[in-house]
Amino acid sequence: MAVAVLAAAGASAQAPAQPTTRPRPPPAAGLPTDAELQSAMQRAYTANKGVTEGKNADYIPALAKVDPNLFGIAILTVDGRVFSIGDTGQAFSIQSISKPFVAAKLMSEMGIQQVEEKLGVNATGEAFNSIEAIERNKEAKDPPTGNPLVNAGAIAAVGNLKAANADARWSSVLDTLGAFAGRNLVMDQEIYKSEAATNTRNRSIADLLKAYEVIPGNPAEALDVYTRQCSVAVNVKDLAMMGATLATGGVNPLTGKRVVSPDVAERTLALMMTAGLYEDSGAWAFEVGVPAKSGVGGGIVAVVPGKYAVAAFSPRLDEAGNSVRAQKAIDSIVGELGGSVFRVAQRPSPGPTRR
Ligand code: DON
Numbered sequence: 001m002a003v004a005v006l007a008a009a010g011a012s013a014q015a016p017a018q019p020t021t022r023p024r025p026p027p028a029a030g031l032p033t034d035a036e037l038q039s040a041m042q043r044a045y046t047a048n049k050g051v052t053e054g055k056n057a058d059y060i061p062a063l064a065k066v067d068p069n070l071f072g073i074a075i076l077t078v079d080g081r082v083f084s085i086g087d088t089g090q091a092f093s094i095q096s097i098s099k100p101f102v103a104a105k106l107m108s109e110m111g112i113q114q115v116e117e118k119l120g121v122n123a124t125g126e127a128f129n130s131i132e133a134i135e136r137n138k139e140a141k142d143p144p145t146g147n148p149l150v151n152a153g154a155i156a157a158v159g160n161l162k163a164a165n166a167d168a169r170w171s172s173v174l175d176t177l178g179a180f181a182g183r184n185l186v187m188d189q190e191i192y193k194s195e196a197a198t199n200t201r202n203r204s205i206a207d208l209l210k211a212y213e214v215i216p217g218n219p220a221e222a223l224d225v226y227t228r229q230c231s232v233a234v235n236v237k238d239l240a241m242m243g244a245t246l247a248t249g250g251v252n253p254l255t256g257k258r259v260v261s262p263d264v265a266e267r268t269l270a271l272m273m274t275a276g277l278y279e280d281s282g283a284w285a286f287e288v289g290v291p292a293k294s295g296v297g298g299g300i301v302a303v304v305p306g307k308y309a310v311a312a313f314s315p316r317l318d319e320a321g322n323s324v325r326a327q328k329a330i331d332s333i334v335g336e337l338g339g340s341v342f343r344v345a346q347r348p349s350p351g352p353t354r355r
Helices: 034-048 095-110 112-119 132-139 151-160 166-181 189-198 200-211 219-230 236-247 262-275 278-287 324-337
Strands: 004-006 072-077 082-086 292-294 299-304 308-313
Touching: 034 072, 034 082, 034 308, 034 324, 072 236, 072 324, 082 236, 095 112, 095 151, 095 166, 095 219, 095 236, 095 262, 095 292, 095 299, 112 151, 112 262, 132 200, 151 200, 151 219, 166 219, 166 236, 189 219, 200 219, 236 262, 236 299, 236 308, 262 278, 292 324, 299 324, 308 324
Parallel strands: none
Antiparallel strands: 004 082, 072 082, 072 308, 292 299, 299 308
């Protein structure tokens, strides 16, 4: 399997994956080199291609039909270098990976503190579609939604975006995801229809949030836009680009456009660290040590702030709804490159103190 590398200047995320022939400048100080990134990615791909643990999500019938053997990885550095391997052009539904980016949009519109007060920022410790967590938070007088990365918080985030009608709400979400990805994205109609026909649990959540006055408008409209949001089609390079836009502090590394403020990017990464892999977020922080977000479509994006984002896709999920291969691949890459945000760089020993 050839490893593809794109030069930053003028390259688009969708450009054919050809090795560049132009001389490339060395990476900025502190960033991994091309060779380090390529070999870490190649090793993660080869080591995990044979992993067959887990199974496709099937509570959304269309997801059960996706080829479980698909596997792709992409890395995008803050200085715009792109590396990818495997099924990198394969489109899949973004699902919950959309949630932090819509939360970022809401923080930009409503204010960071207002989102904290209204939707919450604490881990629920429960499954992403828990109704019990809503009730428990309500009783504790915390925001019933928990945080914007579980279904309750994400549906409420959509319902709180500024929009005059359903079309404007959907455009706001789609434009936000596109700005992070650096290209116009579209919805996968089959996934949308499949999810919209079966999302009875999310309907209950939306109605409950209306009863608890967290969604100001029509809860069915918020839910429909949320379902569309989860059905947006992306590939691993799109996800890596979205993550890299957070890694830079809010500027898309290839378009050069500021998408969110550094403050909003920082808080979005904090949400991902707290709740990005649902009830397994603590174990992920402990073992891998970087903010990340998973989706039941099989994607995960992880961010090493100030350095790079790495995205992986493979449909077989563990019990918590996180892709098994994607977790292993990202763990391997971040571990090999020493990317944990909790790791202190070793300084040379100062030697014995002289008097
Ligand atoms: O609302 C749902 O259940 C899905 N559209 C998204 C869930 C999801 O991706 C959770 N991820 N791990």
